[in-house]
Amino acid sequence: MARVVGFDQHPAQTLRAGEGFSLAAVDPDSTPGYSGNKDDGKLLLAEMDDELSGLQEKLFAESRFGGTKRVLLILQAMDTAGKGGIVSHVMASMNPQGVQFKAFKAPTDEEKSYDFLWRIEKEVPAAGMVGVFDRSHYEDVLIHRVHGWASPDEIKRRYVAINEFEARLTDSGTKVVKVMLHISGDEQKERLLARLDNPAKHWKYSHGDLDERAFWDDYMSAYQAAIDETSTPDAPWHIVPANKKWYARIAVQQLLLGALSGMNLKWPKAAFDVATERELVARS
Amino acid sequence: MARVVGFDQHPAQTLRAGEGFSLAAVDPDSTPGYSGNKDDGKLLLAEMDDELSGLQEKLFAESRFGGTKRVLLILQAMDTAGKGGIVSHVMASMNPQGVQFKAFKAPTDEEKSYDFLWRIEKEVPAAGMVGVFDRSHYEDVLIHRVHGWASPDEIKRRYVAINEFEARLTDSGTKVVKVMLHISGDEQKERLLARLDNPAKHWKYSHGDLDERAFWDDYMSAYQAAIDETSTPDAPWHIVPANKKWYARIAVQQLLLGALSGMNLKWPKAAFDVATERELVARS
Numbered sequence: 001m002a003r004v005v006g007f008d009q010h011p012a013q014t015l016r017a018g019e020g021f022s023l024a025a026v027d028p029d030s031t032p033g034y035s036g037n038k039d040d041g042k043l044l045l046a047e048m049d050d051e052l053s054g055l056q057e058k059l060f061a062e063s064r065f066g067g068t069k070r071v072l073l074i075l076q077a078m079d080t081a082g083k084g085g086i087v088s089h090v091m092a093s094m095n096p097q098g099v100q101f102k103a104f105k106a107p108t109d110e111e112k113s114y115d116f117l118w119r120i121e122k123e124v125p126a127a128g129m130v131g132v133f134d135r136s137h138y139e140d141v142l143i144h145r146v147h148g149w150a151s152p153d154e155i156k157r158r159y160v161a162i163n164e165f166e167a168r169l170t171d172s173g174t175k176v177v178k179v180m181l182h183i184s185g186d187e188q189k190e191r192l193l194a195r196l197d198n199p200a201k202h203w204k205y206s207h208g209d210l211d212e213r214a215f216w217d218d219y220m221s222a223y224q225a226a227i228d229e230t231s232t233p234d235a236p237w238h239i240v241p242a243n244k245k246w247y248a249r250i251a252v253q254q255l256l257l258g259a260l261s262g263m264n265l266k267w268p269k270a271a272f273d274v275a276t277e278r279e280l281v282a283r284s
Numbered sequence: 285m286a287r288v289v290g291f292d293q294h295p296a297q298t299l300r301a302g303e304g305f306s307l308a309a310v311d312p313d314s315t316p317g318y319s320g321n322k323d324d325g326k327l328l329l330a331e332m333d334d335e336l337s338g339l340q341e342k343l344f345a346e347s348r349f350g351g352t353k354r355v356l357l358i359l360q361a362m363d364t365a366g367k368g369g370i371v372s373h374v375m376a377s378m379n380p381q382g383v384q385f386k387a388f389k390a391p392t393d394e395e396k397s398y399d400f401l402w403r404i405e406k407e408v409p410a411a412g413m414v415g416v417f418d419r420s421h422y423e424d425v426l427i428h429r430v431h432g433w434a435s436p437d438e439i440k441r442r443y444v445a446i447n448e449f450e451a452r453l454t455d456s457g458t459k460v461v462k463v464m465l466h467i468s469g470d471e472q473k474e475r476l477l478a479r480l481d482n483p484a485k486h487w488k489y490s491h492g493d494l495d496e497r498a499f500w501d502d503y504m505s506a507y508q509a510a511i512d513e514t515s516t517p518d519a520p521w522h523i524v525p526a527n528k529k530w531y532a533r534i535a536v537q538q539l540l541l542g543a544l545s546g547m548n549l550k551w552p553k554a555a556f557d558v559a560t561e562r563e564l565v566a567r568s
Contacts, residue, residue, distance in 0.1 A: 053372075061487040088337075088379045095372045097387060097418070101380045134381070192565045202554040203345040207561065213568055270486040277491065281476045284497055 004047045005036035011251045012258045017237040023224045028184040028243040034250070041246040048253055049093035055260035056130055058267060060098040063128020065268040068173040070125040071259055073252075074133045076142070077181035078219060079209040080191035081242050082249075083134050086181070090253045091132060100125050103134040116140040116158065117165055124169060130256075137162055138226055145222040146215050159229035166235040175259045176235040179252055180223060181242035185216050288331045289320035295535045296542040301521040307508045312468040312527040318534070325530040332537055333377035339544035340414055342551060344382040347412020349552040352457040354409040355543055357536075358417045360426070361465035362503060363493040364475035365526050366533075367418050370465070374537045375416060384409050387418040400424040400442060401449055408453060414540075421446055422510060429506040430499050443513035450519040459543045460519040463536055464507060465526035469500050 014033040036044065059069060075083045091099055102123040111119045117137055125131030141158050144150040150158070166176050183191075192209065195201040212219070231237040238255055242248040298317040320328065343353060359367045375383055386407040395403045401421055409415030425442050428434040434442070450460050467475075476493065479485040496503070515521040522539055526532040 064487055084379070084381065087381055091380055092376055095368070096375055096380060096383060096385045096416075097368065097371055099380060103381060132380075189565060189568060193562065196558055196562045196565065199554075200551045202558070203348055203552040205554070205556075205561065207556060210561070210564055210568060267484045268487040270483070270489070272489075272491060274480055274486070277489070277494070278477065278480045280494060281473060281480065284473060284494060 004044055005034075005040040006044065007033045007250075007254060008035055009033035010258060011238065011240070011254045015238040015240055015251060015255075017227045017231040017239055021227060021231065021237075021239075023182070023220060023227065023239065026182055026239050026241060028182050028187060028241045030241045031244060031247045032241065032251075034247065038244070038246045041244075041250045045089065045246070045250050045253060048250075048257060052090075052253060052257055052260070053093045053095060055257070055265060056094045056098050058265040059130070059260060059263070060095070060128045061268055062265060063126075065271070067268075068127045069263050069265070070127055070129050070131065070174045071256070071263075072125055072131040072133065072169065072174050072176050073256065074136045074138070074176065074178045075181065076136065076138050076179070076223075077242065078183060078188060078216075079212065080188050080195075081181040081183045082245050083181060085245055086179075086249060086252050087132060087134065089249050090256065091130075094130060098129055100129045100131045101134070102132070104136055104139065115161075117161060120165075125174065127173070137165070138230075141226050141229075142219065142222045143212075145225070146218045159226070162230050163232060166230070166232070170234045175263060177255050177259050178231075178235060178237045179255065180227070180237060180239050181248055182239050183242045185213070187243045188213065288327055289318075289324040290328065291317045291534075291538060292319055293317035294542060295522065295524070295538045299522040299524055299535060299539075301511045301515040301523055305511060305515065305521075305523075307466070307504060307511065307523065310466055310523050310525060312466050312471060312525045314525045315528060315531045316525065316535075318531065322528070322530045325528075325534050329373065329530070329534050329537060332534075332541060336374075336537060336541055336544070337377045337379060339541070339549060340378045340382050342549040343414070343544060343547065344379070344412045345552055346549060347410075349555070351552075352411045353547055353549070354411055354413050354415065354458045355540070355547075356409055356415040356417065356453065356458050356460050357540065358420045358422070358460065358462045359465065360420065360422050360463070360507075361526065362467060362472060362500075363496065364472050364479075365465040365467045366529050367465060369529055370463075370533060370536050371416060371418065373533050374540065375414075378414060382413055384413045384415045385418070386416070388420055388423065399445075401445060404449075409458065411457070421449070422514075425510050425513075426503065426506045427496075429509070430502045443510070446514050447516060450514070450516070454518045459547060461539050461543050462515075462519060462521045463539065464511070464521060464523050465532055466523050467526045469497070471527045472497065 011033060059071070062069060075086060077083050087101065107119060120137045141155050145155050169176055192205065195205045227237045240248050240251045295317060343355065346353060359370060361367050371385065391403060404421045425439050429439050453460055476489065479489045511521045524532050524535045
């Protein structure tokens with residue numbers, strides 16, 4: 001059997017956006033902290049599946065006995081960066097009963113009539129759940145900034161509101177894991193062309209993606225600003241180089257494993273006398 | 285590579301509850317329509333994963349271009365019969381983005397203040413989605429009948445309401461797949477003992493399961509009555525022998541495959557000129 005190649009340095013450290021972080025300095029082709037190749041990465045991904053689903057079951061089990069811990073994975077990225085692949089390849093090992101998935105689209109008229117966090121609050125994970133946001137409240141400081149849909153003052157207000165919102169999530173038992181999947185403009189071009197070349201992928205292509213692509217540099221500035229303003233000690237951003245899909249997947253898997261491992265999860269103790277119940281069942 | 289052993293007869297036929305169906309005549313240990321063993325079954329399950337997820341992606345894709353088709357899998361069973369295992373082993377291959385999972389627990393006070401279908405209606409799958417109900421509106425004609433929480437007349441009213449409700453789902457584009465996982469009383473005893481013998485499973489054990497177990501025969505009568513009254517041509521019941529978990533999983537997988545295959549799903553046609561877009565992307 002092939003030897004499993006693990007990370008040399010944990011992505012929670014190497015990919016974390018700290019003081020003085022520069023998005024421009026991150027190479028989307030790189031594989032920080034990992035010396036293995038694609039095959040190694042795929043093997044590692046499969047190998048860690050059981051540990052991830054085991055931890056998730058423990059989180060779920062705790063909540064059945066009053067536990068209030070939860071996890072929220074926030075995924076942000078340019079189009080085609082692979083958010084969907086993270087969901088189907090990393091989250092798939094978890095029991096769907098314990099995963100709350102939400103893809104945020106353009107807000108409805110009703111949603112627009114409230115402050116931007118109104119629709120987000122309704123989707124935060126319940127106790128014991130792993131929530132996954134495919135896009136999030138960060139759209140309100142990214143696309144809104146790029147297209148000037150909100151004033152600079154309003155964008156500033158939102159950064160503050162986001163930090164307070166996420167601090168409240170953290171304080172009430174939610175481990176917030178923020179991930180930006182970072183691809184290069186050239187890689188996006190390749191992926192868009194690949195969609196056009198495969199009729200089974202045409203439904204994923206939208207001319208709108210091309211329109212947004214023209215604002216690439218503005219998006220990178222908006223991401224840099226959002227990361228600067230909202231990468232807090234309790235809810236830091238992780239910038240995951242994503243030109244190599246296999247790397248992005250094992251990196252996000254490690255971030256989730258790290259988050260869950262750090263929660264000190266335990267199987268709930270039986271609230272009944274095991275021997276007595278065993279006797280009752282045996283006689284039933 | 286091992287040869288994949290498929291079904292001799294499709295579960296959609298062999299497990300379907302038709303005219304004169306008798307639950308008592310179903311052997312929970314049997315593997316109708318399948319001559320393979322456990323290893324064969326596991327191989328088949330893995331082998332069909334890609335087809336299932338491919339069909340689900342097509343269903344999802346259609347909805348992005350106006351399609352209104354959807355699937356609703358309704359799972360009913362006695363405790364420990366393996367509903368959770370179906371969700372984690374059969375549904376896991378599907379992209380979580382396209383799956384709406386809902387476990388119905390004892391109704392809240394608010395839910396009780398409405399008719400029994402009120403909370404159900406809110407959870408039916410959206411266009412393009414595969415909905416999974418872990419328990420359902422059938423609890424209102426099963427546990428309610430067993431414990432006399434509703435009068436015989438009220439139970440009859442509910443059968444009619446259920447048939448009308450499911451007919452409406454069908455008529456508006458939902459393929460309803462109803463599954464009863466059928467285990468024997470002895471098998472349940474073994475599974476309860478196994479939970480008690482494993483500290484990591486104690487959280488799944490509840491003394492209440494033992495209380496309900498005492499009403500086994502009444503439950504079987506309630507299932508028989510519900511199946512008699514609600515196994516309709518468009519939304520028939522399938523009784524899946526479930527003492528062998530591996531068989532229950534491949535049988536439900538086949539029921540889903542059959543349902544999706546029968547929906548005549550197609551990749552949406554590009555609503556744009558592919559060559560033009562290709563040129564625009566290449567130049568971008």
